[in-house]
Amino acid sequence: MIKVEWFYWLCGIFFVLIALQVLNDRSNPKRIGSAAFWGILGLSFGYGTFVVHKQAPSWLLGIAVIGLAVLAGSGFPGKGEERTTTPAERVHFADRFGNKLFLPALVIPVVAAIFGAWLAKVKLGGGKPLLESGSATIIGLGVASILALILGMVLLKPKSPAVPLHEGRRLLEHIGWTAILPQMLATLGLLFNASGVGKAVGRVTDHMIPKGSLIAAVALYCIGMAIFTIIMGNAFAAFPVMTAAVGWPLLVQQFHGTPAVVFAVGMLAGFCGTLCTPMAANFNLVPAALLQMKDQYGPIKAQIPTAIPLLGCNIVVMYLFAF
Amino acid sequence: MWVLLAIAVVVVGFALRINSMLVVTAAGIVAGLIGGLSPVKILNAFGDGFAGSRSVTVFIVTLPVIGLIERYGLQHQARKLISKLKVLTTGRLLAIYLLIRQGTAALGLTSIGGPAQAVRPLIHPMAAGAAERRYGKLPEKVQEKIKGFAASADTVGLFFGEDIFVAIGSILLITGFVDTTYGLHLEAIDIALWAIPTGICALLIHGTRLLLLDRQLDKLAREAKDAEKEAAR
Numbered sequence: 001m002i003k004v005e006w007f008y009w010l011c012g013i014f015f016v017l018i019a020l021q022v023l024n025d026r027s028n029p030k031r032i033g034s035a036a037f038w039g040i041l042g043l044s045f046g047y048g049t050f051v052v053h054k055q056a057p058s059w060l061l062g063i064a065v066i067g068l069a070v071l072a073g074s075g076f077p078g079k080g081e082e083r084t085t086t087p088a089e090r091v092h093f094a095d096r097f098g099n100k101l102f103l104p105a106l107v108i109p110v111v112a113a114i115f116g117a118w119l120a121k122v123k124l125g126g127g128k129p130l131l132e133s134g135s136a137t138i139i140g141l142g143v144a145s146i147l148a149l150i151l152g153m154v155l156l157k158p159k160s161p162a163v164p165l166h167e168g169r170r171l172l173e174h175i176g177w178t179a180i181l182p183q184m185l186a187t188l189g190l191l192f193n194a195s196g197v198g199k200a201v202g203r204v205t206d207h208m209i210p211k212g213s214l215i216a217a218v219a220l221y222c223i224g225m226a227i228f229t230i231i232m233g234n235a236f237a238a239f240p241v242m243t244a245a246v247g248w249p250l251l252v253q254q255f256h257g258t259p260a261v262v263f264a265v266g267m268l269a270g271f272c273g274t275l276c277t278p279m280a281a282n283f284n285l286v287p288a289a290l291l292q293m294k295d296q297y298g299p300i301k302a303q304i305p306t307a308i309p310l311l312g313c314n315i316v317v318m319y320l321f322a323f
Numbered sequence: 324m325w326v327l328l329a330i331a332v333v334v335v336g337f338a339l340r341i342n343s344m345l346v347v348t349a350a351g352i353v354a355g356l357i358g359g360l361s362p363v364k365i366l367n368a369f370g371d372g373f374a375g376s377r378s379v380t381v382f383i384v385t386l387p388v389i390g391l392i393e394r395y396g397l398q399h400q401a402r403k404l405i406s407k408l409k410v411l412t413t414g415r416l417l418a419i420y421l422l423i424r425q426g427t428a429a430l431g432l433t434s435i436g437g438p439a440q441a442v443r444p445l446i447h448p449m450a451a452g453a454a455e456r457r458y459g460k461l462p463e464k465v466q467e468k469i470k471g472f473a474a475s476a477d478t479v480g481l482f483f484g485e486d487i488f489v490a491i492g493s494i495l496l497i498t499g500f501v502d503t504t505y506g507l508h509l510e511a512i513d514i515a516l517w518a519i520p521t522g523i524c525a526l527l528i529h530g531t532r533l534l535l536l537d538r539q540l541d542k543l544a545r546e547a548k549d550a551e552k553e554a555a556r
Contacts, residue, residue, distance in 0.1 A: 069345055099400065102400070108432075113489065135378070152388050152391045186499055195329070265518075265520075299474035306479060317524075
């Protein structure tokens with residue numbers, strides 16, 4: 001059986017290699033702290049295996065995670081000098097390789113989809129599934145990336161096998177600590193849930209809707225997702241709270257909604273909120289700055305008239321298909 | 324009820340633009356303490372939460388190959404392909420970009436677009452160029468409108484396309500959170516399929532608004548010209 005933990009170890013090894021590269025990168029003014037960030041992150045990925053299997057204490061990992069947050073708050077990881085091709089070289093390469101450049105990019109979704117849709121159902125002798133159950137997507141993404149990388153190396157023939165690692169680091173350094181923010185927000189969701197934030201919001205929202213009205217409950221979940229996302233700037237942060245408050249207890253447990261539809265559409269209702277909020281700076285304020293707009297809220301103003309009717313669509317889709 | 328203070332921490336922290344990682348960590352600790360968890364339990368929650376949600380970060384294994392093909396001119400090749408659409412109006416061009424952005428995001432190719440990669444160097448210049456063909460020198464209101472809508476085409480296309488691809492963070496977050504918290508076994512592909520109806524609505528609503536943009540620009544350009552004539556008199 002192909003296990004998902006193998007791919008977490010692959011991620012862990014990638015982060016540790018990045019840490020070693022960063023440590024040797026004298027052009028990075030923050031190389032020690034940055035290497036510490038990527039190194040701790042990489043080791044945490046491997047250590048996580050033992051935490052999940054209850055073979056090692058979780059609090060140790062908890063300390064490491066808070067350490068990562070403190071490093072991020074202190075301005076790490078920083079970026080080194082970019083060592084990649086110049087625009088002129090890229091034009092030259094683009095002329096030489098043409099549309100072949102798209103092939104590795106296309107391999108990723110195609111292979112990932114094959115794993116998610118087909119290999120997920122394949123059984124080995126003895127009835128065990130080929131892929132660890134519930135993890136077909138992650139395994140597919142891992143395998144797809146490896147295959148795409150092999151194809152890329154064969155097609156493009158870079159001088160050294162370290163080139164993709166350097167290019168990967170270039171992208172990762174651009175993303176920085178934001179790379180693990182979604183994971184932190186998922187963790188926050190768990191803590192909110194354990195300490196009863198969802199239930200508290202549930203008590204507040206409970207008084208807001210007529211008992212037993214399905215359409216009111218659906219609207220509350222969707223509009224709540226949008227409003228919470230506007231406040232928090234991130235649908236990922238709103239999802240665990242509104243799901244614990246309304247989505248799970250009311251829509252799934254009480255009204256027996258189909259979980260996949262309720263949660264998928266609920267998240268998209270949150271995205272309608274993201275379109276409207278300056279708190280989602282990377283999506284709304286950064287583009288305005290990049291385009292040198294006079295009005296930094298220009299993109300939001302262009303998006304609000306789409307977000308409102310689309311939120312209505314989400315309510316209708318969930319009401320029609322989940323129940 | 325006091326536990327809702329943890330939400331206030333998030334709101335205030337984000338509003339003051341404190342580093343998001345610190346805000347989230349602080350909110351988690353506040354929620355745990357008010358919720359009556361011991362410090363060790365809070366640390367355990369951070370550890371368990373991190374270990375259980377590692378799937379959200381697996382997308383980084385795609386970075387080496389994406390970086391590699393970028394190094395060899397992916398964006399230039401994409402620009403070359405798209406520049407064959409030169410004859411279009413601003414609205415139609417942005418509507419087509421919305422369709423391409425949403426379609427590629429649905430295939431998991433989210434890195435093909437983006438404000439820095441595509442809108443600034445490619446989409447906005449083409450959209451502004453199409454408008455200049457039509458109105459001559461662009462009044463500021465028209466320029467701002469085009470910029471806002473160019474950015475919006477990218478963002479709407481991304482948001483309501485990416486969720487149709489199975490291996491995107493938001494879907495993995497849904498399955499990760501719901502599976503660990505409620506003991507369900509949701510397959511990511513089911514979540515992805517149910518993103519399709521909303522995706523179609525988004526394409527229709529925003530696509531229509533982009534197509535109507537040409538008329539709005541006509542009006543803005545006419546008004547600006549009239550105002551100029553008034554001033555000249």
